[in-house]
Amino acid sequence: MTTPDSDSLLAEQLLRLTRRVHRIQxxxxxxxxxxxxxxxxxxxxxxxxxxxxxxxxxxxxxLEVVPRAVTTLVDGLEASGMARRAPDPTNRRVIRIELTEGGRKALRELRGARVSAAEEILDPLTTLEREVLSGLLDALVGGETVDHGPGPEREGKPDRRRGPEGERGGIC
Structure with missing residues (x-):
């Protein structure tokens, strides 16, 4: 049975871990x-x-941000050749955002950086401890979006990704 003090400690530990993950990533x-x-x-x-x-x-x-924030992000990605704006084929007033080949290449490199960061964070844990942690984290995130990144390593694994509407893929 948990107490308010143990729940408070767990919350603090989760926040510290989140900050550490962000720093390392x-x-x-x-x-x-x-x-x-x-x-x-x-x-x-x-x-x-x-x-x-x-x-x-x-x-x-x-992304749960204001549209202006997305405009700034897309501007930066477009300037670096990782994304592009394209007119919607059915409504010329609508602009769509496409991932370029440069963006796909960057995603592969970013995936490597994320894997390296995860390995660094999880290094102190045994295989069994990692499996237990994975199960606990799955229980905590429930139906939220889980980003596994692109790639064939997802083949044969259950897909737990859920968008804001609770459907696979969400709004996109």
Whole structure:
């Protein structure tokens, strides 16, 4: 049975771990030399999970940010050749955001940086402890979006990704 003090301690530990994960991922991102911010990396991963190129408003909703923030992120990715704006074929007033080949290449490199960061964080744990932690984290995140990144390593594994509407893929 948990107590308010133990719940408070767990909450603090989770917050400290989250901050550590972000610090380590940011360091690995910087070491990758791609010049991608954590927010841009998140946008690239979101684009990779969309079935078709989304509108800016779709991305803003998916990322839970204001549309202006998405515009700034897309500007940066477009300047670096990782994404592009394209007119919607059925409505010329609508602009869609597409992942470019440069963006797909960056995603592969970013995935490597994320894996390296995870290995660094999980290094003190045994295989059994990692399996237990994975089960506990699955129980805590429930139906939230789980970003596994692109790649064949997902083949044969259960897909727990859920969008804001609770459906696979969400808004995109």
């Amino acid at each position: 940011k360091r690995h991102l910087q070491q990758s030399g791609l010049g991608v911010t954590p927010a841009q990396a998140r946008l690239l991963r979101t684009l990779a999970h969309c079935d078709s190129p989304p509108r800016m408003a779709d991305l803003a909703a998916r």
